Amino acid sequence: MPGLMPVPPVLSTPDTHIFEQSTTSTPALSEKHSDEEIYGIYEVERTVSEIRHGKWSKIALQFPDEMLPDAPRVFEALRNGLKRCTGGQDGSYPDGSTESALTAHTIQSGEMPEERLYILADTSYGACCVDEIAAEHVDADVVVHYGRSCLSPTARLPVIHVFTQRALDVEAVVRAFEDTFLTKEEKIILMADVTYTSHLPRLNELIKERGYANIHVTSILHDPSSPLPNRTVPEQVQRDFSLMKTWHLWHISEPPQSLLLTLSSRLAAIYIYPTSSDDNPERSQPLLAATALSLRRRYALLTSLSTVSIFGILINTLSVKNYLHVVEHVKSKIREAGKKYYTFVVGKVNAAKIANFGEVGGWVVIGCWESSLVESKDFWKPIITPFELELALKTDRERIWTGEWRSDFQGVLCGSSPETYSSKSWHMVSEKEDNVAEDFGGGDLDSELESAPPDFDLRTGRYVSHTRPMRTNPAPSADSDSNSTSKSSKSADNLLIRRTKGDLAIMGGEVSPGAEYLRSKRTWKGLGSDFEIAYDESGNEAGTAIEEGRSGIARGYTTGSNMAKR
Numbered sequence: 001m002p003g004l005m006p007v008p009p010v011l012s013t014p015d016t017h018i019f020e021q022s023t024t025s026t027p028a029l030s031e032k033h034s035d036e037e038i039y040g041i042y043e044v045e046r047t048v049s050e051i052r053h054g055k056w057s058k059i060a061l062q063f064p065d066e067m068l069p070d071a072p073r074v075f076e077a078l079r080n081g082l083k084r085c086t087g088g089q090d091g092s093y094p095d096g097s098t099e100s101a102l103t104a105h106t107i108q109s110g111e112m113p114e115e116r117l118y119i120l121a122d123t124s125y126g127a128c129c130v131d132e133i134a135a136e137h138v139d140a141d142v143v144v145h146y147g148r149s150c151l152s153p154t155a156r157l158p159v160i161h162v163f164t165q166r167a168l169d170v171e172a173v174v175r176a177f178e179d180t181f182l183t184k185e186e187k188i189i190l191m192a193d194v195t196y197t198s199h200l201p202r203l204n205e206l207i208k209e210r211g212y213a214n215i216h217v218t219s220i221l222h223d224p225s226s227p228l229p230n231r232t233v234p235e236q237v238q239r240d241f242s243l244m245k246t247w248h249l250w251h252i253s254e255p256p257q258s259l260l261l262t263l264s265s266r267l268a269a270i271y272i273y274p275t276s277s278d279d280n281p282e283r284s285q286p287l288l289a290a291t292a293l294s295l296r297r298r299y300a301l302l303t304s305l306s307t308v309s310i311f312g313i314l315i316n317t318l319s320v321k322n323y324l325h326v327v328e329h330v331k332s333k334i335r336e337a338g339k340k341y342y343t344f345v346v347g348k349v350n351a352a353k354i355a356n357f358g359e360v361g362g363w364v365v366i367g368c369w370e371s372s373l374v375e376s377k378d379f380w381k382p383i384i385t386p387f388e389l390e391l392a393l394k395t396d397r398e399r400i401w402t403g404e405w406r407s408d409f410q411g412v413l414c415g416s417s418p419e420t421y422s423s424k425s426w427h428m429v430s431e432k433e434d435n436v437a438e439d440f441g442g443g444d445l446d447s448e449l450e451s452a453p454p455d456f457d458l459r460t461g462r463y464v465s466h467t468r469p470m471r472t473n474p475a476p477s478a479d480s481d482s483n484s485t486s487k488s489s490k491s492a493d494n495l496l497i498r499r500t501k502g503d504l505a506i507m508g509g510e511v512s513p514g515a516e517y518l519r520s521k522r523t524w525k526g527l528g529s530d531f532e533i534a535y536d537e538s539g540n541e542a543g544t545a546i547e548e549g550r551s552g553i554a555r556g557y558t559t560g561s562n563m564a565k566r
Helices: 035-041 044-054 065-087 101-108 132-137 170-180 194-209 235-239 241-246 257-263 292-304 323-336 386-392 423-441 445-451 482-490 513-520
Strands: 058-062 116-120 142-146 159-162 188-192 215-217 248-252 269-273 310-315 340-345 362-366 455-457 462-464 550-553 556-559
Touching (some): 035 065, 065 116, 116 132, 170 269, 194 215, 235 241, 257 292, 292 386, 323 340, 340 513
Parallel strands (some): 058 142, 142 159, 188 215, 248 269, 310 340
16 A cells, blocks of 8 residues: 555664754745735734624634744734723724724723733644633633635634735736636635635626626635635525536635545536746746645555544544534444544644554544644654545445545535534443444354455455454453452453453453453563563552662763673
């Protein structure tokens, strides 16, 4: 399989690099802006107006890394703007604008609280997502999010989005548009990254002056489940979604890969106008998006996980609305397939974190609709989305690949009403799964295992017999009897039951493939694992002698009584 590593990556650092500062590629700092540009780019007037209208007292300012140099100046501009409102001054700004009538009316009412601003210098997850966790550390009432955004609905806090609009040579875009669409009767959707959205009305006017009539200009929505994620669609498409296949998309700036994969099966064609060559717009040539190779690679990844017995669920967000429903939905699907899952809450996903769990055969990431797509080759095991997981858990006969791909939460929960995910309904689902487990637990287990057809593993080219560990209840051990039932039940929560060779390990009365992997395959099992553990007659772990360990600082340890330096 291309993109899969045959062995775990080397995660240690060479000795020569211990005291060297790591060199990581960081985006170039933006040029210094004047006060007038700061007020315009970061929309200080609108932000102050919305803060006053919402009557919020604690405001968290979230900046991406490349905008942090401007953060102190934006902080001062907002603070001065709020003080200017409270002080009853004329409310003029460096760019010549004045406060809205709504803000002035709110000030005169005397109901304005004292505001405190906080800069969030680092994000717990992706920069495109609103960091509610960091904002709640200061008990913020609202978050002002600057820069690009995935526009995923938040779970708790209100958000003020400031996209920091970027400059664009609209005339150059129009010339490239005319060179691309020679037939003026084509149905074309104008769409841009959120940082270039303000240029779409002017672009629409110039294009219509050239004789193009069937043009739809998108507006921003906060709905990743829309046919055009977070954008409006033509009226014809609202009435009949199948008509979207007749429209072409003209997208300004390079879209995220998740957006391309989502729209690849919905539109006739996607043309991208790159903005990376803003210094020389003549070099920006429109590109026809090609996603067939990426889709084939994603399908190969998910089919390679069809025989995986243990999945890891990576919760990569705590702020996106309905993420808990998706977590429960994914757990339910894995349980129904008779497989095991382990849940992990991570911040920024990287190869070093994931490689610590070698027993996990595949990962499912639950994050925002943009960051859920992870295609890096540095990871030892594949990482897929909840939508891809549902395809991977199907049998070869049931799995049908239509080319459709989506990463929004509603797409995963599609076909079920909101009541389906209530606590009562989830209780009914778990009862159903318990009945399924009981059905597998009764009868002759050996005959059940022998009659179950093996699955073909595309990674090894072999048939795999035990890919559903949660559908096989291990037979009781030979030395167990009725007298020891009560005794073993008391210690079931904190002891690993020792079983005969070939049986799966049990933790807390449940099959634990992770414990089985630890017992049979892991070579290093933690500190003190090289000592033989002794048990007394009651089954409790016996104590061991205390030995003197290392002492000192990180660059010079001393060991033992002879004080040998290491």
